[in-house]
Amino acid sequence: xxxxxxxxxxxxxxxxxxxxxxxxxxxxxxxxxxxxxxxxxxxxxxxxxxxxxxxxxxxxxxxxxxxxxxxxxxxxxxxxxxxxxxxxxxxxxxxxxxxxxxxxxxxxxxxxxxxxxxxxxxxxxxxxxxxxxxxxxxxxxxxxxxxxxxxxxxxxxxxxxxxxxxxxxxxxxxxxxxx
Numbered sequence: 041x042x043x044x045x046x047x048x049x050x051x052x053x054x055x056x057x058x059x060x061x062x063x064x065x066x067x068x069x070x071x072x073x074x075x076x077x078x079x080x081x082x083x084x085x086x087x088x089x090x091x092x093x094x095x096x097x098x099x100x101x102x103x104x105x106x107x108x109x110x111x112x113x114x115x116x117x118x119x120x121x122x123x124x125x126x127x128x129x130x131x132x133x134x135x136x137x138x139x140x141x142x143x144x145x146x147x148x149x150x151x152x153x154x155x156x157x158x159x160x161x162x163x164x165x166x167x168x169x170x171x172x173x174x175x176x177x178x179x180x181x182x183x184x185x186x187x188x189x190x191x192x193x194x195x196x197x198x199x200x201x202x203x204x205x206x207x208x209x210x211x212x213x214x215x216x217x218x219x
Contacts, residue, residue, distance in 0.1 A: 049119070050137075053111065067135075077125075148178070148193055150182070150193045150194075161179050
């Protein structure tokens with residue numbers, strides 16, 4: 041249920057940004073906002089606390105997020121007044137997905153044994169953008185020594201596993217099913 045509510049707020053914010061031509065600004069602000077809410081549990085506790093009145097919450101949001109656009113600030117105040125501040129990270133995820141869909145951009149995670157160089161990232165982005173018929177791919181790199189070697193790429197629910205550990209698991213599975 042909360043995912044449905046989050047997607048509705050995200051859609052409203054997307055429509056506002058699209059009508060006003062401020063989608064890029066809202067995307068930038070959303071990244072900052074998500075990290076603030078993910079890293080500071082006290083903000084959510086304060087904004088959800090029943091003994092803190094609406095005026096104090098509104099003033100707090102004005103003070104803390106004064107550099108943000110009016111649309112984001114109004115959305116935060118609305119969420120605070122409706123006791124739905126816990127949905128902020130989910131709303132931002134839905135919002136960013138909508139923006140990426142419009143721009144034909146996909147987000148992906150790439151797992152490797154070591155940090156990838158910029159040229160390696162660019163090469164992966166180009167090849168997978170073609171494969172998925174997207175304008176671009178945004179890669180998030182994750183260093184995972186357990187994969188032994190190679191890379192694993194996850195785009196949405198699709199996983200491309202070119203790791204040594206993945207190949208070893210497939211060989212093991214084939215050997216056990218052959219018996």
